[in-house]
Amino acid sequence: MTTSTRGATSPAVLVLEDGRIFRGRAYGAVGETFGEAVFSTGMTGYQETLTDPSYHRQVVVMTAPHVGNTGMNEEDRESHKIWVSGYVVRDPARVPSNWRSTRTLDDELAEQGVVGISGIDTRALTRHLRERGAMRVGVFSGEAVASEEAMLARVRESAPMKGASLYEEVATTEAYVVRAQGDKKFTVAAIDLGIKGMTPYRMAERGIEVHVLPATATLDEIYAVNPDGVFFSNGPGDPETAEHPVELMRGVLERSTPLFGICFGNQILGRALGFGTYKLKYGHRGINQPVQDRTTGKVEVTAHNHGFAVDAPIDTISETAYGRVQVSHVCLNDDVVEGLQLLDRPAFSVQYHPEAAAGPHDAAYLFDRFTSLMNNVLMEGQRA
Numbered sequence: 001m002t003t004s005t006r007g008a009t010s011p012a013v014l015v016l017e018d019g020r021i022f023r024g025r026a027y028g029a030v031g032e033t034f035g036e037a038v039f040s041t042g043m044t045g046y047q048e049t050l051t052d053p054s055y056h057r058q059v060v061v062m063t064a065p066h067v068g069n070t071g072m073n074e075e076d077r078e079s080h081k082i083w084v085s086g087y088v089v090r091d092p093a094r095v096p097s098n099w100r101s102t103r104t105l106d107d108e109l110a111e112q113g114v115v116g117i118s119g120i121d122t123r124a125l126t127r128h129l130r131e132r133g134a135m136r137v138g139v140f141s142g143e144a145v146a147s148e149e150a151m152l153a154r155v156r157e158s159a160p161m162k163g164a165s166l167y168e169e170v171a172t173t174e175a176y177v178v179r180a181q182g183d184k185k186f187t188v189a190a191i192d193l194g195i196k197g198m199t200p201y202r203m204a205e206r207g208i209e210v211h212v213l214p215a216t217a218t219l220d221e222i223y224a225v226n227p228d229g230v231f232f233s234n235g236p237g238d239p240e241t242a243e244h245p246v247e248l249m250r251g252v253l254e255r256s257t258p259l260f261g262i263c264f265g266n267q268i269l270g271r272a273l274g275f276g277t278y279k280l281k282y283g284h285r286g287i288n289q290p291v292q293d294r295t296t297g298k299v300e301v302t303a304h305n306h307g308f309a310v311d312a313p314i315d316t317i318s319e320t321a322y323g324r325v326q327v328s329h330v331c332l333n334d335d336v337v338e339g340l341q342l343l344d345r346p347a348f349s350v351q352y353h354p355e356a357a358a359g360p361h362d363a364a365y366l367f368d369r370f371t372s373l374m375n376n377v378l379m380e381g382q383r384a
Helices: 046-050 105-111 122-132 148-157 198-204 219-223 243-254 264-272 365-383
Strands: 002-004 011-016 021-028 030-040 058-062 086-088 115-118 135-141 176-178 186-191 208-213 229-232 259-262 276-293 299-311 318-320 323-331 337-342 347-350
Touching: 011 115, 011 122, 011 148, 021 105, 030 086, 030 115, 030 122, 030 148, 030 276, 030 299, 046 058, 058 122, 086 135, 115 135, 135 148, 176 198, 186 198, 186 219, 186 365, 198 208, 198 365, 219 243, 229 243, 229 264, 229 365, 243 259, 243 264, 259 264, 259 365, 264 276, 264 299, 264 337, 264 347, 276 337, 299 337, 323 347, 347 365
Parallel strands: 030 058, 058 086, 086 115, 186 208, 186 229, 229 259, 259 347
Antiparallel strands: 002 030, 011 021, 011 135, 021 115, 030 135, 176 208, 276 299, 276 323, 318 323, 323 337, 337 347
16 A cells, blocks of 8 residues: 655665564655565566566565666566566665666656665565565554554464465566567477566577467467467466466467476476475575576586475486476576476476576576477378
């Protein structure tokens, strides 16, 4: 709830569900907001983070101390709006400096009604979340500030992330097409579970015409576009609630259509194959996470935003209803499953974001891998 739009001098309070309290100044909109407190380690790319639908219902703590230096622009948005529930920074930039900047971050947060807080010790908050784990949080400013007991009660009444079904809240309601750049080589049906705008663009760069479909799309609607491949996007919420996408993916696997999933799509593939998922203590967020591609031995610096992971055995090949599956990628920080690859069907997925918005370009090859997969299936079909 937002009660006013600006209040840089207004006091603000951040209250964690375990009772820890931080006091600072209002940043962006003034009022109250609730969500899951998570931290992002990226030192750049805050505009892409804010507009990533995967951050829906999360209050993002920036570990970089100085945020807002480059302002906001029209080119770097990953969707049509800011999705974070709240924003926490230590030292916001007073004046942005960038030739593409059209407004300040503070103004954009205020205009979109995003309640934030600044001037707190984000390093102490991050260390607390690493020790205690991601948890519910509330940010209060202006007239929303009340007694500590009352604010804590409000936080504990808010909805937890575990068990939350959120992907339909961020997905498109109408199908749309992103045309191939240059000669069209393939057609892909992309299931929008919270897709970032750069993702279909990266495919279009490779001659792929992308039909972005709502999360509620049926198998018939997928195959009505005559796809050479099917893509399942990133998105927010608990994958245990995503029954429709799981069944949809199983239908694609049964037809042996080339399939690629990222982030939430990786978790959906895990569930479709019969693996479980679980909530990480504090998740992976930022643009500097080390991942090893076990199929090549290469180590990549990658962009992440996930609080859940697939529970699959890392060092053995698993037998599933759709053939053999191996864990193709692992996080070098904690051995979390970061990718799956089917050995008997043309399907794979990764837990991170290869579109490099914002983030490193180490994983861009995954779009080429998807293109090669579709090309190989097409050539086999021609030979048959």
